[in-house]
Amino acid sequence: MRIAYLAAFLLSTTAVYADDHKHEEHAEQGSHLAELGEVHLLHAWAPASEGGDVLVFMEIENEGHETVTLLGAHAHIAAKVELVGFELKDGHGHYEPLPKLPIAAGAHMTLAPNGVAFQLSGVSEHLHQGDEFALHIEFAAGEIEMMVQVEAAGATQHSHAGHNH
Amino acid sequence: MFETFWFALPIWMQDLLVFLALLAPLFIAGLICLRGYRITPLLVGLLRRHRMISLTFMALIATSVAISASLIAQERGLRAGTARAAEKFDLVVAAPGSEITAMLAAVYLQPSALALVDGDTYIKIATHELVSLAAPLAFGDSWNGAPVVGTTDAFIEHLGDGLSTGRMFATIDEAIAGAAVDLSIGDKIAPVHGDGSAGAVDEHGFEYEIVGTLPATGSPWDKAILVPVESVWDVHNLPNGHGSDWDGTLGAPFAPEHFPGTPAVLVRAEALWANYALQSEFNTDPNTMAFFPGSVLAQLHALMGDIRQLMSVLAVTTQVLVAIAVLSGLAMLSKLLSRRLALLRALGAPRRFILALNWGFATVLIVIGAGIGLVLGIGATAILSAMITQRTNVLVTAHLGWPELHIVAGFVSFVAILSFIPAYAASRRPITEDLRT
Numbered sequence: 001m002r003i004a005y006l007a008a009f010l011l012s013t014t015a016v017y018a019d020d021h022k023h024e025e026h027a028e029q030g031s032h033l034a035e036l037g038e039v040h041l042l043h044a045w046a047p048a049s050e051g052g053d054v055l056v057f058m059e060i061e062n063e064g065h066e067t068v069t070l071l072g073a074h075a076h077i078a079a080k081v082e083l084v085g086f087e088l089k090d091g092h093g094h095y096e097p098l099p100k101l102p103i104a105a106g107a108h109m110t111l112a113p114n115g116v117a118f119q120l121s122g123v124s125e126h127l128h129q130g131d132e133f134a135l136h137i138e139f140a141a142g143e144i145e146m147m148v149q150v151e152a153a154g155a156t157q158h159s160h161a162g163h164n165h
Numbered sequence: 166m167f168e169t170f171w172f173a174l175p176i177w178m179q180d181l182l183v184f185l186a187l188l189a190p191l192f193i194a195g196l197i198c199l200r201g202y203r204i205t206p207l208l209v210g211l212l213r214r215h216r217m218i219s220l221t222f223m224a225l226i227a228t229s230v231a232i233s234a235s236l237i238a239q240e241r242g243l244r245a246g247t248a249r250a251a252e253k254f255d256l257v258v259a260a261p262g263s264e265i266t267a268m269l270a271a272v273y274l275q276p277s278a279l280a281l282v283d284g285d286t287y288i289k290i291a292t293h294e295l296v297s298l299a300a301p302l303a304f305g306d307s308w309n310g311a312p313v314v315g316t317t318d319a320f321i322e323h324l325g326d327g328l329s330t331g332r333m334f335a336t337i338d339e340a341i342a343g344a345a346v347d348l349s350i351g352d353k354i355a356p357v358h359g360d361g362s363a364g365a366v367d368e369h370g371f372e373y374e375i376v377g378t379l380p381a382t383g384s385p386w387d388k389a390i391l392v393p394v395e396s397v398w399d400v401h402n403l404p405n406g407h408g409s410d411w412d413g414t415l416g417a418p419f420a421p422e423h424f425p426g427t428p429a430v431l432v433r434a435e436a437l438w439a440n441y442a443l444q445s446e447f448n449t450d451p452n453t454m455a456f457f458p459g460s461v462l463a464q465l466h467a468l469m470g471d472i473r474q475l476m477s478v479l480a481v482t483t484q485v486l487v488a489i490a491v492l493s494g495l496a497m498l499s500k501l502l503s504r505r506l507a508l509l510r511a512l513g514a515p516r517r518f519i520l521a522l523n524w525g526f527a528t529v530l531i532v533i534g535a536g537i538g539l540v541l542g543i544g545a546t547a548i549l550s551a552m553i554t555q556r557t558n559v560l561v562t563a564h565l566g567w568p569e570l571h572i573v574a575g576f577v578s579f580v581a582i583l584s585f586i587p588a589y590a591a592s593r594r595p596i597t598e599d600l601r602t
Contacts, residue, residue, distance in 0.1 A: 052172070085437045088252050088459035091245030093466075098438040109445040114463035116441050156467075 032158075034146040036139060038064035039103075043158035044148040046120075048129045054078070055095075056118040056135060056148050057111040057158070062103045069140040070101040070109075072118075075148075077133050079122030086114045095119055100140075113156055129153075180567035187574035191581045195528070198585075202518055204525050211502075211526050218498060222491045223534035229487040230538025230576070233480030234569040235545035240473055242550055242563020244466055247273075250384035250559050251458040253324055256432040256440050258282065258290055258447050264456045265465070271302055271429040272458045273559070274312045274385045276359070279304075281426030286452045288421045290430055293446075295439040298323055299417075301427035303397040306356040311346050313356040313390045315397030317416040320431055324379065324386060331377030334415065337396040337405075340373035345387035345558065348375050354390065356400075371400045383560030398425050481572060488531065488580040495527050496587035506591060507599035516592045523588035528581045535577050539565065 034041040044058035062068050073081045084095035093114065101116065103109045111117050118135065127133070131150040136143055151158065171179065212219050251272050259267040260280035270277040282290075282301075291299035300320030306313040318333045321341055331350045334341060342348040352375045373392055381387055393415045395405040403425035405411070432447075432455070434440045440457070447455035499506070506519050542565055550561045 052168070085441050086457070086460055086463065087437055088248050088462075091249040091252075093248065093459060093463045096437055098441070101438050102442045104442070104446045104449075107445045107449040109441075110448075114460040114467075115457070156464075 032149075034137075034144050036142055036144040038062070039068050039139065039141075041137065041144065041146050044135060044146045045151050045155070045158040046127060046148050047155050048131075048150050048153040049123070049127045051123045051126055052121075054120040054123045054127065055084075055113070056120060057113065058146070058148075060103060060109045060111070062105060062107055062109075065105050067102050067104050070103060071138045071140060073135050073137045075120060075133060075135045077123055077125050078120035079124075080120070081135070082119045082121070083116070084119045085116050180571075184567065184570055184574050187571055187578055190578040191528070191532075194524075194581060194585070198517075198521050198524050202521050204518070204522050207522055208525050208529065211522070212529065215498065218494070219530055222494060222530045223537060225487050225491055226484075226531060226534025227537035227541055229484045230535050230573055231541035231545050233484055234539060234542035234565055234573060235549055235563075237473070237476060237480055237572065238542070238546045238563045238565050238569055239549050239553065239561070240469075240476060241566065241568070242546075242561045243553060243559070244469070245563075246383065246554075246559045246561040248459065248462055248466075250382070250386075251462050253382070253384075254431060254458045255434070256444055256455055256457055258430045258432050258453050258455045259428065260452070261454045264454065264461050267429060267454070268456065268458045268461045270304060271431070272384070274304070274314070274389060276304070276312075279428035281428060282430055282453065283426050284419070284421035284424030286450070287419065287424055287427060287430060289450075290432060290447065290453075291417060291419075293443065295434045295443055296432055297435050298431070298433040300431045301394050301419075302429045302431060303394050303427050304429075306358055306397065306400075308354045308356045308390055311343070311388050311390050312385075313340075313392055313397075315392050315394035317394060319416065321379065321391055323431075323433065325382060326380070328377045329380040331375075334376055334391075334393055336413065337393050337399060337415070338371070338373055339376045339393070341377045341379060341391045342375050343379050343387040343389045343391070344381035346378075346390055348378075348390070350375055350377065356390075356392075371396070381560075385558040388558045394427070477568075477572065481576060484572075484576045485579065488576070488583065491530065491534075492527060492580070492584055492587055495523075495530075495584070496590065499523055499587060499591040503591075503594055503599040507594065507596045510596045511600060520585075520588045520592035523591045524581075524584055527584035527588065531577055531580050531584070535573050539569075539573060542569065 032043055040061040040063060042059040042061070044056060046054050046056045056073075060070065070083060072083050075081055083098045083101060085098045086093055087096050095117065098116070101109070109116065125133075127150045129150055129152050132147045133150075134145050135148050136145050149158065174182075251268075254272050257267060257271045259271070260282055262280060266277050267279060269275040270279055287299075287301065290296060298319055300317045300323075301315070302320070303315035304312060321328070321333065328341065329344065331341075340354070348354065353372050354375070355370070355372050373390070373396070379387070379391070395407070395415060399405045404423040406419040406424050408420045408423055432440075432443060434443055444455040444457065447453045506522075510516070510519060546563050546565060550563045553559070553561045
């Protein structure tokens, strides 16, 4: 009988813990995930910086049945935001503005260092590791706000990269 | 405010200002130390009298500056050279695996075992609406150590922006030679399986005739021989990419059921955004992996960034150690000169004059030594670049730039300040004792 009580107690605490964990996960997902129809935006991040030019990266998954077109973004902390792509020219790498970026149905686009990124120019604030700021991402189908997490200055990916949401 | 002003300046101006700021301690120290004295005649006399010692010290400084500067410049040159070699490779599509291995194979022609992209996948890539060029790259054979690569005329046109001599291959037994291959139009070659380094030579019993040559591209492709991809499949007893009704016209379109597979496909779209759109699409496809060699290379270069910093620290440390050795030598020299310096003091020269003379002597050796080192560095850089180019087939055109000038300027200023220590010690020596010795 005592064992049965103990088992019931353990099961109930496990259920409470699982419920709590679920809540935490949801809260975490809330800041790491944004959705526009069937387009999922994940893990938006930027390296810590003293302002000026800042690159923002993220993962975009088009789970729909039609191509979606990424057009650009804007943020209140930056004077200008451009969609840019990394390119080699004369032996040196640099970021070129991209007028648009279609993402095919079912395709995943990773915005990452030395690839595609949002380039924020004239950032007025110092961005410290752990800070967050809002970025409004513009698609042909509409606009969505996403929180960008500031990672360490030399970071190469989001601290939660690889997690499935 | 300052940041806005600074970033508004042209890059060369920023570099020049940093250079001058690094030299500023030397000039300020010189102005303070030498103020009111004309030490030039005595300094020239000292340099003449101790010609061999002065030359030896300057040579030591020059050698350490030359080695450090040329090594740092070389690292930058190699970085730019490898990037230039990858410029023609917009997007590479291969079977899923390691991007670095695929890049080394496709861009730098390093022998690697890659899985194949099949016919259906290739056709899907080649017929994509955004793709303006899709060319199979089939590696595995060689001639006299030069890789023989099967591809299409469209890729060759893209790689060399046309041929330098001759014409494009028109039949499966014709080939195009890279700029650094020792072959001329009309020469015949019989490739072997593999890179020919294993000793056992497995000839295919197939001959190509060179009908054209490519201009220099500064990449390992200058050492390659390019042949119709159909011939590579044919000599390996594989279907040649076309059906039984093939009329012998080389290149696309290929028939998926007769396409034996290719280790890599070079893909190009007219616009950068389209290349990125294609990358995301082919990366999502479980049968393919798409990557920009430029991006993979930039990641590798970012890793090498730490090595560059380490190299810079080591270079400066070596220079400073040599400078300390030289200053120690000068301290000993000032002991040998102590009688003459004491005589100057006895004739009325103040301590500060002795300090100025000693400091001036050390600084002249350091500045001239560093200047000669920079000139030697230019020569050493050219020699090292030629050696690396010969070994890697990646054209490295390194030259001394602002980073080296900044390091040397910082070094000169630092050592000039350091040389106050022996100069001060020399100025504090007791006159009477020194006159008696």
